Amino acid sequence: MECSICVHTEKTKKIIDGICVDCLTYKKYPIDFNKLKKEVENILQQLKNKKYSCILAFSGGKDSSVALKILVEDFNIKPLCVLVDNNYLSDIAIENAKNLARYYNLDLLILNRDFTEIFNEVIKKGESPCRRCSRLIMREVWRIAKMLNIKYIITGHEIPFGHSVIREMKEGIKMIRLLSPYKLTEEDKYNILKNLPFKKPNLYGYTTNCLVLGVALERFYEKYGFSFEIDRIATLVRLGLLDKNKAKEYLKKPEVPEELKEELRRRGLKI
Ligand SMILES: [Zn+2]
Incomplete structure (x- = not known):
């Protein structure tokens, strides 16, 4: 059923x-989306017209790219863009980040990290790598915020923290899920990015930047018979951000081509 x-x-x-x-x-x-919108707008008003008033946690994927456009074009905010390259981002996503930062004349800080060990450990167990990966990425971004005394980290997440867009991090730094009040569908996002230097990579699972997701989903599927993205994707459907048929496509076991697996092995993944 x-x-x-x-x-x-x-x-x-x-x-x-x-x-x-x-x-x-x-x-x-x-969720009261009007309340979320007010929350976001109150914060963004304070960040206007000041350079580096916030950091954008930038991945070069569609969500953080849309967040960047909203910050710059709707609110005249010039964030410091921080991208954590974990060695498993699609080259197209990294190009997107560089091209968009250049387009808006913003500084892009790329931190080179290698999550090979973590991914090998998690994939071997047939678990989802997403939570650990995003936690480590946010820790890196937080460190930069702390070092530069920047109080706000903006992300392109579309699902709020319960009933708020804000999460308090350590030492007074706040994380803001910018897209959560806007209720944008996938199609809306590609429309927003249409005239910008953004390319959509051909990947597996609900992602526009991560090379690992497909194989991790494959392993998990073999073990449990469903996708570990089910909760996130069900939430998107519940909130009206993804239609059921598309959602079901994303929930199928992906068929990751050998070519991509070869590329992942070259980068250090034991699959
Ligand atoms: Zn339900």
């Missing part, structure tokens, strides 16, 4: 009278 609202099935979530428990909770406590 499948949830009538999102894409959870009995295999991935408890379903009561045709609706999964996550959707039931959401019906009871829906």
